[in-house]
Amino acid sequence: MFDHLPVPNLFSWNTILSAYLKSGNIAEMHVIFNRMPVRDVVSWNLLISGYAGSGSIVESVKVYNLMLKDGAINLSRITFSTMVILSSNQGCVDLGRQIHGHIMKFGFVSYVFVGSPLVDMYSKAGLIYDAKRVFDEMPERNIVMYNTMITGLQRCGLIEDSRELFCDMQERDSVSWTTMITGLTQNGMSKEAIDMFREMSLEGLQMDQYTFGSVLTACGGLLALKEGKQVHAYIFRTYYKDNIFVGSALVDMYCKCRSIRSAEIVFKRMTCKNVVTWTAILVGYGQNSFSEEAVRIFCDMQRYGIEPDDFTLGSVISSCANLASLEEGAQFHGKALVSGVISFITVSNALITLYGKCGSIEDSHRLFSEMSIRDEVSWTAMVSGYSQFGKANETIELFEKMLAHGLRPDGVTFIGVLSACSRAGLVEKGRHLFDSMIKEHGIRPIPDHYTCMIDLLSRAGRLEEAQSFINKMPTSPDAIGWATLLSSCRFYRNIEIGKWAAESLKELEPHNPASYVLLSSIYAANGKWEEVAQLRKGMRDKGLRKDPGCSWIKYKNRVHIFSADDQSNPFSDQIYSELEELNYKMLQEGYVPDMSSVLHDVGESEKIKMLNHHSEKLAIAFGLIFIPPRLPIRVVKNLRVCGDCHNATKYISKITQREILVRDAARFHLFKDGTCSCGDFW
Incomplete structure (x- = not known):
């Protein structure tokens, strides 16, 4: 293509190679390289860099080896650093070791420009002692090398060694400080990270989005709202007040510090939001028991055209689980299937929990069985689901299978299996499990375990x-x-x-x-x-009042809430009429009201009236009227089901031939054909 032009000089050839390198046309670049009458080290480095930049390790090595065979070429530090960086990025430590040998052979071991990539390569591969040996043998070190070594030490968890190295530095830049703050935060040393941020600010050094993001994460981890607000005020005086990364970190910090309204203010003021920002506020709502708001924000997110990732979808499914909202949760299950994120373990785990908390334990088990990979969370979610449903034998069996698979249960797993023992009256088994939790698994009991x-x-x-x-x-x-x-x-x-x-x-x-x-x-x-x-x-x-009992049932995307003697529902006449008819039929079947559930010293007829109008009975009557016969009636109650309502619901399930699922404050009760899944032990 250049036959009609004057023969270019070496500088011009290299300029042409550089142009093809910048355009990404490496194949044509190699053609030009082969046509060059003479090449220098710059020519070879350009071609190596081209293949290295495209991730083609095989071609890079070929060109590198050809370069070594060309004895007329004087090698440079750029050649070796490029090959070391390529080895690091591709995870090819063996190649990196060979390059390291060549570096030593050709006398480039003292060059900082070459030493820093070597330190980085070895530390990324987990070979921290090799990285430290390279670092220690360098006659001179610059800030970049120190920062690289500090990062490497923090990556395997050697935070104290990294801090000692940081203190030994004669000169530190913003990257040095940010690296230390990030490392401290990631290693759970949040207080130390905040203290170092204060020191950095006193030094008057420039901070970037990573500095602010790390210290805000530290504030959130410590629930240090005061310090978080101070950092926020500092950010407001910088160019980063409108930065999307920093804004997302602020939302996350306020959510973790239980200051959800402050998180909302930051979120609403952000002119630009990404999936991380939306997920931060969504997760925050869920963690602060604002599950309905979490579902709403997810819908808003979709309207803005932001595609959820696996973490976002898993979080909103968890909120549906907290609301016992099976219908919405099932819709998100469908979205997970369509989008393909169902393959992510976080989403599958959230769905197992959802169906378990909504009483569809069979769906939980089906999902669990279909998972190709299960982690401790998967097993724990299934254990907890069985436990809430009163399936003690299945809970214990699953727990033992979990141990057989070599997985380590955590405190949450033991809460599930101990609760199952409690609900089934398995006292000795529960004692044994509690002891094994401490002695065999090294788990320190928390109040929930003692409870x-x-x-x-x-x-x-x-x-x-x-x-x-x-x-x-x-x-x-x-x-x-x-x-x-x-x-x-x-x-x-x-x-x-x-x-x-x-x-x-x-x-x-x-x-x-x-x-x-x-x-x-x-x-x-x-x-x-x-x-x-x-x-x-x-x-x-003392001005104390008992928390009022209430029950709710969902019908046509609307939640109907009932309290005792409630007549606010527009269908109250039908509901009370249904209850009267049911009560008559129950008495004929042998139902005897349990007066011990009434805490007032009144006459028997008044006690019966009080019992008949408990909130769960009103919700069940509503379900019998409006929920199609082929579907189970699902009722949620904020307190434990009283003895009379429990007994009455068994009769109702038998008389109406309906499945009635009641989720109270302690567990699930599946009433069917006059019996309850709890075995009358709750």
Whole structure:
């Protein structure tokens, strides 16, 4: 193509090669290279760089070897650094070692320009001691090499070594400080990262988006809202106040610090948002118990044309699980299938949890069985699902299979399996698992584990053993633990231990009405109405009110919420009429109202009326009227199902031949043909 032009000189040839390199046309570049009458080291380096830049390691090595055979060429540091960087990027450590040998042979080992890529290559490959040897043998080191070595030490987890090296530096730049702040944050040393950020600011060094992103992550990890706000104020005075990376980090920090409204303000002010930004606010809503807002923000995200990734979709599915919103969750399942992100383990795990929390345990098991790869979260989600459904044998069997597969259970896994033992009355099995959790798996118990053991013993009627267990605990139970013991004292009508638990709960949380309400239930069950009246007066004097029980059911994308004696629903007349008819049929079948569930000293007829209008019964009646017969009726309640409602729902399921699924504060109850999946043990 150049036959009609004057013969170019070497500089012109190299200029042409450089032009093809910049355009990315490496094949034509090689053709030109072959036509060159003479080549120098620049020519060879340009061709090597071309193939290296395109990731073609085979061609790069071929050209490199040809260059070595050309004895007339004087090698340069650019040649070796290019080949080392290529080896590092492609993960070819063996090639890198060969290049390292050539570097030593040809006397380039003292060049910092070559040493830094070597340090980086060895550290990326996990060969940190080889990297340190190269670093230590360098006669001179610049900031770049120090930063590379510090990064390498932080990558295998040698944070103290990296900090020592940082302190030894005679000169540090912004990259040095940012590297240390990032490393400290990533290694869980958030407080130290924040302290170093303060030191950096005092040095007056320029900070970039990575500096701010790392320190904000540290603030979020420590729930350090005050420090996070200070960093935010600092950012506001820089060019990075409108940076999308920094803005996303701010949203994440405020969400982690439970300042969701501040996160919303930052989010709304951002003129440019990406999938990371949207995911940050969505996850924040979910983590702060604003699950409905999380679902809404996901829909807004799609309207703006932002495609969710696996993490985003997994997060919104988790929010649906918290809402027990099976319909919306199933829609997101469909989206995961269409988009292909169902193959990501995070999405599959979220779906297993969703179906488990919505009572579709068969769908959870099907998804679990279809997964080609399962991690600890997958097994734990399935264990928890079975546990919530009262399938104790399946829970324990799955847990043992998990151990057989060589997977390590965590604290959440043990909460699931211990809860299953509790709900099935497997006291000795539960004891053994609790001991193995500590001795064999090295898991330190948290309040939830102790609560499981209190529940295990007291639910089985071993109240004295539960009391003894509590007295031997390293710390006093939390409010849930005391309330758990109180609930069992109510069931077994044990006033003595009930008073002890109530006083302990009252001391721990003076403004928690649970101590009054549960002890009142114990007195009521024993017919001690004077004591009930005194407790009620004590509540009034302190301005305490019992959390009202409510139940809800979803129909045609609308949630219908009911409270006891609720008549606000537009279909109240039909609902109460349905309940009257059901009550008549239940009495004919042998149903006897459980008066112990009524905590008021009133007449029998008034007690029956109160029982008939509990929130879950209203929700079930609504479902019987409007939910098609082929579908199960799904009801969610914020408190535990009372004994009378539990018994009544068994009769209703038999009379109507409908499946009724009730998710209360503790577990699932699947009522079918007059029986409940919990085996009347809840």
